[in-house]
Amino acid sequence: MKGICSRRECTENMFNLISAWLNRWTVDQYLALGYRILKIILIWVAAVLFIKLERIVVNRFFDGRAKLGIHVNKKKNDTLRELIHSVLRYVIYFLALMMFLGEMGVNTTSIIATAGIGGLAIGFGAQSLVKDVINGFFIIFEDQYSVGDFIKVEDISGTVEEIGLRITKIRGFKGDINIIPNGQIYKVTNYSRGNSAVIVNATIAYEADIDRAIQVIDKVIGEYASDNPDIVEVPRVIGVVEMDNVGVTLRVVGRTLPMKHWGIERDLRKAILGALEENRIEIPYPRLVVFNKD
Numbered sequence: 221m222k223g224i225c226s227r228r229e230c231t232e233n234m235f236n237l238i239s240a241w242l243n244r245w246t247v248d249q250y251l252a253l254g255y256r257i258l259k260i261i262l263i264w265v266a267a268v269l270f271i272k273l274e275r276i277v278v279n280r281f282f283d284g285r286a287k288l289g290i291h292v293n294k295k296k297n298d299t300l301r302e303l304i305h306s307v308l309r310y311v312i313y314f315l316a317l318m319m320f321l322g323e324m325g326v327n328t329t330s331i332i333a334t335a336g337i338g339g340l341a342i343g344f345g346a347q348s349l350v351k352d353v354i355n356g357f358f359i360i361f362e363d364q365y366s367v368g369d370f371i372k373v374e375d376i377s378g379t380v381e382e383i384g385l386r387i388t389k390i391r392g393f394k395g396d397i398n399i400i401p402n403g404q405i406y407k408v409t410n411y412s413r414g415n416s417a418v419i420v421n422a423t424i425a426y427e428a429d430i431d432r433a434i435q436v437i438d439k440v441i442g443e444y445a446s447d448n449p450d451i452v453e454v455p456r457v458i459g460v461v462e463m464d465n466v467g468v469t470l471r472v473v474g475r476t477l478p479m480k481h482w483g484i485e486r487d488l489r490k491a492i493l494g495a496l497e498e499n500r501i502e503i504p505y506p507r508l509v510v511f512n513k514d
Contacts, residue, residue: 256323263323267316274308349386351403356385359402369412370479373405415452416481418474420488423467425502430460430468433501440495441472444488450480455488467504 282301360383365371369380371390376398382389388405390398424433434457445454455474462469472492476484496503 259323260320263316263319267312270312271309274312275305278304278308348401348403352386352401354403355405356383356387356402359383359388359405360385364408365410365412369410371411372409373400374407376400412478414478415475416478418451418455418472418476418481418484418488420455420472420485420492421461421469422472422489422492422496423469423504424496425467425504428468428501430470432499433470433496434459436495436499436501437470437472437492440491441474441488444491445474448484450477450484452476466506 278301359365365380365383367380367383371377371380373388373390376390376392378390378392378396378398380388381391381397384402386402388400388402390400392398422433422437424430437457441455441457445451451474453475455472458471458473460468461471472488474484493503
């Protein structure tokens with residue numbers, strides 16, 4: 221039948237076509253092709269080696285921070301480590317791809333220009349997102365606060381529940397979750413780094429003996445502090461800090477372990493109140509005197 225060849229004839233025809241196609245190439249063309257293939261292989265090998273090298277360098281950097289005694293949060297350290305690995309890996313992939321396309325005869329200049337214009341357009345449309353990510357990166361890198369720390373950002377205070385590259389989640393006293401974009405975090409007060417201060421005010425009447433009141437307060441504070449391991453610096457009465465229309469205010473100041481001051485302040489107020497009442501030192505309250513003219 222016309223148009224149908226035997227297996228042998230089809231094989232010979234295919235061989236002849238390939239031979240004709242190969243014969244059209246010169247020796248110089250074969251050498252050029254081999255050179256390009258070799259360069260592509262070398263680009264791939266170099267990319268693999270650079271990825272391994274960046275992993276070694278970055279890992280040594282982060283492991284060295286811990287060995288030098290620098291305060292490092294393991295979770296943040298690992299997060300930052302993987303973030304840098306990912307960024308460098310994609311940069312190497314991009315450069316290798318551009319070199320590979322260049323060897324294939326593709327005009328990479330136009331690709332880079334198009335990517336630059338597209339990136340610029342995206343950048344203008346997502347400035348806040350980029351700002352959040354960059355600021356989040358520095359928050360993690362500088363270890364400004366950690367999960368579990370009690371912080372204050374502007375008028376929001378609470379315990380940090382989550383730190384991401386884009387947002388930070390803070391749980392307030394009432395259980396409310398505040399989600400703050402990292403780009404809006406300019407000033408942070410961290411109450412969990414270092415010891416906390418205890419400040420308790422006790423007001424007594426003008427008629428009371430101030431020196432005796434100080435002795436009574438110091439005694440009850442000493443007894444309370446001796447049984448409390450959370451107290452770092454035993455509170456003491458620093459003296460009179462205010463005089464108003466009600467009475468004389470004495471101030472007690474001390475230091476506790478981080479975030480333990482609120483409970484200790486409550487306990488001290490109760491203990492001081494009981495000691496003053498027991499020693500019949502008058503605690504003042506607003507009075508209203510009425511004169512009746514007959």
